[in-house]
Amino acid sequence: MKQSEKKSQHAIVLVAIGATSPEILEPILAMLHDIRTRYPHVPVRMAFTSNIIRSKWHERAADGNYRREHPAIPPQIYNVKNVLGALADLQNEGYREIVVQPVLIVDGEEYRDLAACVQALAAIKTDKPQLQPFETIGLGKPLLGSYGHREQLDALVRALKPDVDAARAAGAALVYMGHGNEHMAQGAYYELEILLQREYRFPVYIGLMKGLPDFAAVHEKLAIAGTRKVLLKPFMYIAGNHAHNDMAGDDDTSWLTMLERAGYQVTPVREGLGQNPAVRAIFLELLEQAAQEVTIEL
CATH class of the missing domain: 3.40.50.1400 (Rossmann fold)
Incomplete structure (x- = not known):
């Protein structure tokens, strides 16, 4: 010491x-x-x-x-x-x-x-x-x-502006993949998504590996938005195995693969929130x- x-x-x-x-x-x-x-x-x-x-x-x-x-x-x-x-x-x-x-x-x-x-x-x-x-x-x-206690959500919306700017510059919707779980604390993700969309007037969607909103919910929103390009990022502190495999891996069940199979042009960004x-x-x-x-x- x-x-x-x-x-x-x-x-x-x-x-x-x-x-x-x-x-x-x-x-x-x-x-x-x-x-x-x-x-x-x-x-x-x-x-x-x-x-x-x-x-x-x-x-x-x-x-x-x-x-x-x-x-x-x-x-x-x-x-x-x-x-x-x-x-x-x-x-x-x-x-x-x-x-x-x-x-x-x-x-x-x-x-x-x-x-x-x-x-x-x-x-x-x-x-x-x-x-x-x-x-x-x-x-x-x-x-x-x-x-x-979600007072810091407004600060988080401001902190995520570089991601929105990058997606806007690329002409792509911004999609975050979070971990989630099957039975609690999912409401904050919905709340943050609404706040991001209201602040930036831009298609930003958050989906989770476990629980709702899931990949299907994100896919449905992308279809309504009409965009064919996606900037895909992990909504996790570090870009660990989930980001490299479940989000952007080569497996048939990765979000990258499923979005590309659905006809989207996807740019994955393997960068955790902690790098911001x-x-x-x-x-x-x-x-x-x-x-x-x-x-x-x-």
Whole structure:
């Protein structure tokens, strides 16, 4: 630990699903850099929720050749832990006030699981206050907000303007493919699509791999719009396997293949939302809001 990290009892945990490719990892490292730049005297720890991805980096930690070939990968990625592990390290080092910020898109299953862990730790009360794991833990909202809290959608609409501009310049409709799930938190996608269309007066459609709105819903809207060109992008923080395979892969069920088979001229852009500095700025504001809600002054 750096000596400067002990200047306060505050700490930040940045949570991501993770990525095994150094190129795909870049938006996560960019978010890490942005947080450290804004809060230079607060330690920031990384946590990956994927067991498989963490194991891959742990294997690489012992691979000297790999580490020499990738000098830009920070040491903490090779030793990355899950959320509970990262929090346990901070508790062991004496940090008492923690803000956890995920780079998740929606208030779905992964966010709810994270919230359950954070809330359980925050609920621990001991007879001797000094023995409590933490004094305070704050949890930042996902990009599309949590239930009843979507104030940042207007900022997200502004942040996505470069995508709309690129599609307009290409004479193509803009289609985002998100992950989604089958039973919760889908309304925010519909809301964002409406806001984007109202702001830019342009065909922008959001579809999900799981749940509604699905590919069929997007296809129906494209048919009504009458366009034959599509700019296709992932609505995910990183452009990982889903973006490269489910969105733009060669398989018969990829969105690229299905759209081309339907007669559309498609330009896939394998670039996650985290590569957009304006989107990362929204996560920074969500982090600050989370700190303020639990009266932590970072």
